[in-house]
Amino acid sequence: MTTRHRHVLGISAFYHDSAAALLRDGEIVAAAQEERFTRRKGDADFPANAAAYCLRAAGIAASDLEYVGFYDKPLLKFERILETYLEVAPRGFASFQLAAPLWLKDKLHLDRQLRDALSYDGEILYAEHHESHAASAFFPSPFEEAAILTMDGVGEWATASFGVGRGSDIVLLKELHWPNSLGLLYSAFTYFTGFKVNSGEYKVMGLAPYGEPKYVDLIYREVIDLREDGSFTLNQKYFNYLSGLTMTNGAFSELFGGPPRVPEGKLTQREMDLARSIQVVCEEVMLRMARTVHRETGLENLCLAGGVALNCVGNGRLLREGPFKRLWIQPAAGDAGGALGVAQLIWHRYCERPRRVTPGRDTMQGALLGPRFSPGEIAAHLGSLRAVYERLERQQLLERVAGLLADEKVVGWFDGRMEFGPRALGARSILGDPRSPRMQAQMNLKIKLREGFRPFAPSVLRERASEYFELVGDSPYMLLVAPLKRERQIAMTEEQRKLWGIDQLNVVRSDIPAVTHIDYSARVQTVDRETNPNYYDLIKEFERQTGCAVVVNTSFNVRGEPIVCTPADAYQCFMRTHIDFLVLGPFLLDKAKQPTWKETEDWRQQFQLD
Ligand SMILES: [Fe+2]
Numbered sequence: 233m234t235t236r237h238r239h240v241l242g243i244s245a246f247y248h249d250s251a252a253a254l255l256r257d258g259e260i261v262a263a264a265q266e267e268r269f270t271r272r273k274g275d276a277d278f279p280a281n282a283a284a285y286c287l288r289a290a291g292i293a294a295s296d297l298e299y300v301g302f303y304d305k306p307l308l309k310f311e312r313i314l315e316t317y318l319e320v321a322p323r324g325f326a327s328f329q330l331a332a333p334l335w336l337k338d339k340l341h342l343d344r345q346l347r348d349a350l351s352y353d354g355e356i357l358y359a360e361h362h363e364s365h366a367a368s369a370f371f372p373s374p375f376e377e378a379a380i381l382t383m384d385g386v387g388e389w390a391t392a393s394f395g396v397g398r399g400s401d402i403v404l405l406k407e408l409h410w411p412n413s414l415g416l417l418y419s420a421f422t423y424f425t426g427f428k429v430n431s432g433e434y435k436v437m438g439l440a441p442y443g444e445p446k447y448v449d450l451i452y453r454e455v456i457d458l459r460e461d462g463s464f465t466l467n468q469k470y471f472n473y474l475s476g477l478t479m480t481n482g483a484f485s486e487l488f489g490g491p492p493r494v495p496e497g498k499l500t501q502r503e504m505d506l507a508r509s510i511q512v513v514c515e516e517v518m519l520r521m522a523r524t525v526h527r528e529t530g531l532e533n534l535c536l537a538g539g540v541a542l543n544c545v546g547n548g549r550l551l552r553e554g555p556f557k558r559l560w561i562q563p564a565a566g567d568a569g570g571a572l573g574v575a576q577l578i579w580h581r582y583c584e585r586p587r588r589v590t591p592g593r594d595t596m597q598g599a600l601l602g603p604r605f606s607p608g609e610i611a612a613h614l615g616s617l618r619a620v621y622e623r624l625e626r627q628q629l630l631e632r633v634a635g636l637l638a639d640e641k642v643v644g645w646f647d648g649r650m651e652f653g654p655r656a657l658g659a660r661s662i663l664g665d666p667r668s669p670r671m672q673a674q675m676n677l678k679i680k681l682r683e684g685f686r687p688f689a690p691s692v693l694r695e696r697a698s699e700y701f702e703l704v705g706d707s708p709y710m711l712l713v714a715p716l717k718r719e720r721q722i723a724m725t726e727e728q729r730k731l732w733g734i735d736q737l738n739v740v741r742s743d744i745p746a747v748t749h750i751d752y753s754a755r756v757q758t759v760d761r762e763t764n765p766n767y768y769d770l771i772k773e774f775e776r777q778t779g780c781a782v783v784v785n786t787s788f789n790v791r792g793e794p795i796v797c798t799p800a801d802a803y804q805c806f807m808r809t810h811i812d813f814l815v816l817g818p819f820l821l822d823k824a825k826q827p828t829w830k831e832t833e834d835w836r837q838q839f840q841l842d
Contacts, residue, residue, distance in 0.1 A: 238583075239296055241286060242575030243279060243346065244303035244364070244567050248430050250279040251568035251652075253601075254286035258579045258587070260372070262289035263601040263652040265568045268797040274431055275794075278349050279571075285603055294352040301578045303570030304361035305388055306342050357582060359574040361387020362538070365562075366404060368573030369537035370397030371580060371587060372595045373560040379529040380404075381521060384538035384566075385415035385430075394525045397535065400580040400587040405528065411473070412466050414517050415539050417456065420471060421510040423479035425503040426493030430539075437545055438687050440511035441751040442736065443504030447488065448512050454487055456513065462520030499685075511545065518546045519554060526555040533558045537573070541565035541711070542654065544755050548713040551704065563599040563709035564653035572652075598763035599709060600659055602650025605799055610816045613799040618827050621819040626766075633815055634773040637665050637783060641812040642679055644788055646802045647766050651795070655710045656787035657757060658691060658767030660795050660802070662811060664746060664784035666690055671746035671784060673738070678810040682791035685737060688784045689755040690747035693771050696781035697758045700744070710757040710785075713749075716742050721752050746784050757785060 242253045245266075253263035262285065267273050269281030287294060346356055359367070365382040380402060383392040391413035395404035418436070419429045427435045458464040470484040485491045493503055522534065534556040541547065542565050551559045562569045579585050605613075607623075614621055624632065636643055643663045651657050662679060664671045666688075676684050689710055690700070697703055703714040720742045728739045742748040749755075761768040775781040788796045790809060796802040799816050806814040806821070807829035814821040 238298050239290060239292055240299045240301065240575045240578050241283060241297050242301045242303065242571040243283065244570040245278050246276055247567055248274045248276045249566055249568045250276055251571040252279045252282035252286045253572035253575050254290055255575045255579055256290055258585050260595060260597065260601060262286040263572055264650065267794040268650060271794060273792060273794045278345065280349055283350060294350045297352060297354055299354065299578050300346060300350065300352055300356045301574035302342065302346065302356065302358050303364040303574045305358045357578055359577050361570065362390040362393040363404060363577060364570035364573035365537040366393065366395060366402050367577045368562045368569040369535035370402050371576040373535045374589065374592055374594045375533040375560065376589045377531060378533035378535045379525045379531040380535045381525050382538040383414050383540035385419060386410045386413050391415060392521065396529050408463055411468060412464055414514060416473060417466060418510060418514055420479040421506055424484065424492045425506055426495045426497055429479060436507045437511060437543060439504055439507040439685060441749055442685060443508035445508050445512045446505040447509035450487065451509060451513050458517060461524040462517055464517065514543060515546045515549050518550060522550050522554045522556065532556060535560050537562040537565045537569055539566045544711045545713045547711055551712060560594060561709065561711045563596060563655065566654065568653065599652045599657060600649040601652040603797060604649040607817050610799045610819060617803055619803060619821060620825040621821045623818050624820055629818060629820060630770050630773045632820060633770060634777050636813050637663060637774055638778050640665055640668050642675060644802060644806050644811045644814040646788065646799065646816045650797055656785065656795055657710065658759060658764050658785065660788040661785045662788050666744035666746045666782045666784045667780055669740050669745045675786060680786060680791055687749040688747050688786050689757060690744065690782045691757045691759050691771060691785040693781045694758040694760040697756065700782060701754060701756050703756055706758045707756045708758055708763065710755055713753050713755045716748055716752045716754055744782055
């Protein structure tokens, strides 16, 4: 089939969180992460399913594509790995032996592999890793002109970069190079505190407010030599990622009072203090880098991407304290977003196609770029599962669900196109009543099957956000943490003040305790009607019934599992947990009325649950 439209497919793969993104005449038609289809969290394989979905969504075949883009340059990356290993050989030889065959097999034959996997014989273009991040940060942003800052673990050589985006081009001005990496430094502490590298960083950030910044001076003295301009050198004496297969070594353990926490082992005050300390250092680096970028570019808007841009506590501080007036963060800030970035680079830079900017509105469409299911498809799924459901008119459904939430029921909410990026934004979400003091513990332990300390995020009607949070502007992608309004905070008693660490968890801190973190902050999602009409109207109805314009929004999955993609994934997650009701498009399902759920495999083991 030939079309008169021009299509570009972007691919990111083989590191972590593979993804595909498709542009039609420069507009984003579809984007999704491979993990959602394969049900393997952070799946790094070639995104065959995500790419197939993107083509399906556009109604085209691979032969209709004008270009395929890959989000980094495998040869440059191989060079970095090779040089690193040669430098530390023979220490590094063991891990090189493990890594090299993988590289040679998969990454150097990438061209062929991409063609075979896609059945595509057109042109394939490669961008540099940080260029892809930078493109994903700037091109979809609502700015005609902006400074760009990218920060992550590592691409080819770069670990951070900054530059300028203007109209339809971006120029990167400076880079910080491997092995000096803010992402890897944070990941080293993630590893050391017993969480999974590349996905547990969120947990470290969530744990930080329970601790004291006890190790900050030690980190500055021994581990990182941070310069005024935000650039830094890491003392490689403490790290193992050059030569070994772990992040930190014996010297690191000695410095921080003993070996790393065993994953799933007891969380102690040390881990909380370490989390707080590395978070403080990370924020300081981010702030210094942003000040340098501001000074060198003289611009007022800043765009962010790269894994470190998922540090929403740091982002919140950048917005409040940084010199930039406005901030826009790519919702798929990690490597998945690189798929979108490279496609946009091809369209704007390589094809020299102009970029249209609507001030105040980005082109991400609320990041709702994944698969959707029609009522007919959902009904067919439900029929095959013998599920019991009722179909409701829209208004009736919204009233019922708002009423259930107000009644402290937990509701799985599956509606429209799946989100692109790590956050659930009201398409694949689990919802609860933020006013309930029991909700945080209940949702963590009984529904998400995860650590009790993990905070929950609020979704708030956009126009009511300033009544709840100290937030300037919008936060549609839940990537900014903001303090709760002072008048909503409940001061702690003398007794409560004496609590330490995790014991502080159950103190009611505001009139929306389920989404108030222990430092009176919240990771806010502002919801507007134009991008997400059903979700907006649901919160509006909840407000009509209760006076509260906020709901708890957590991603629709259990710990260790990717966010649900299909109605069948959603039903399965609903039946395995204590979610009380499930909404699938126009259908409402009551847990109490469902047939008994039979497990076909040991799913708890699959997701490493207790
Ligand atoms: Fe990256």
